[in-house]
Amino acid sequence: HTPVSSPGEWKTKPLWFPSYPSSLDDKIVKNIISSLTGLSAGAKSYYASSRKMGLRKCFGRTETAACLLIHPMVEMSPGPETKKKSFYEEIVLILRNPATAIPSFLNGKRIKYAKLPGQTPEDEWRMKRDENLIELWNGYKKQLRAWTLDLPQYKVGAFLVYEDMHDFEKGPASLSRLAEVMDRAGFSMAPKEDLGCVWFKAIGGRNALESFEKYQYDFKDYLPGYTKQQKAFFLKELKQMVAEYKAEGFEELASILLDFHDNIETSLRLDRKWVNETASN
Numbered sequence: 001h002t003p004v005s006s007p008g009e010w011k012t013k014p015l016w017f018p019s020y021p022s023s024l025d026d027k028i029v030k031n032i033i034s035s036l037t038g039l040s041a042g043a044k045s046y047y048a049s050s051r052k053m054g055l056r057k058c059f060g061r062t063e064t065a066a067c068l069l070i071h072p073m074v075e076m077s078p079g080p081e082t083k084k085k086s087f088y089e090e091i092v093l094i095l096r097n098p099a100t101a102i103p104s105f106l107n108g109k110r111i112k113y114a115k116l117p118g119q120t121p122e123d124e125w126r127m128k129r130d131e132n133l134i135e136l137w138n139g140y141k142k143q144l145r146a147w148t149l150d151l152p153q154y155k156v157g158a159f160l161v162y163e164d165m166h167d168f169e170k171g172p173a174s175l176s177r178l179a180e181v182m183d184r185a186g187f188s189m190a191p192k193e194d195l196g197c198v199w200f201k202a203i204g205g206r207n208a209l210e211s212f213e214k215y216q217y218d219f220k221d222y223l224p225g226y227t228k229q230q231k232a233f234f235l236k237e238l239k240q241m242v243a244e245y246k247a248e249g250f251e252e253l254a255s256i257l258l259d260f261h262d263n264i265e266t267s268l269r270l271d272r273k274w275v276n277e278t279a280s281n
Helices: 026-037 080-086 098-113 122-146 170-184 192-203 205-215 228-247 251-267
Strands: 015-018 043-045 066-069 090-095 155-161
Touching: 026 043, 026 066, 026 170, 026 192, 090 170, 098 122, 098 228, 098 251, 122 228, 155 170, 155 251, 170 192, 192 205, 228 251
Parallel strands: 015 066, 015 090, 043 066, 090 155
Antiparallel strands: none
16 A cells, blocks of 8 residues: 555545444554554544644545544534545444443543543542433433434444454454455455454453453453442333334344343442542541
């Protein structure tokens, strides 16, 4: 792939890779795209810019295969429906169980903006969870809807599910599906026999897989828990979403959401409510 001076000279159009924040580390996605396509900067953040590279909103001096973004959590105006001429017709939707996506998102904000490394102290998580769960859930639901039900101009070509990407069988299968979409979009693809190796390296190897199997989360101090009432809320909301997406013809998405529902039903860690110790003292 030779760098060109103008996006107009490429025969390809990039794909949108939308996600709820912290659904899958950008570094993992960038490694996957680079390894699959041979493009050193094949995946770019919609929010990155560089005068030197002429980079703005995923377009620059090097070819782009994947455009990573969190719209509408960070609003793109005008929206993706107005950019249809510049992007491939299929999108790759990145998903994660909301029970871990939400605390991971909050933890990421804490690291990025408050400059506080490591996992959020558990009582701080409890406070933010109890004060903001409805708002956070609505953000999760809105993000998903914005790229499916509200965006008929595109169709979902493949899903990258955080939990599947940490599974020895489902991880390589997810990459195989992704490679098919990227191939349809006109990008050169790594040989099929290399996909398992691409997945294994991108996800972080055996250490990352064993860590996920043991902790089921990004951090090791504790697995974020929820109250019984919050568990019931998740189950009710996800059940409604499964029915809605199934009725609208999004069978695969409905199946993924049902997996999230069932995991929460059987494996969610129950926790107590947050208690304001300062006020009680």
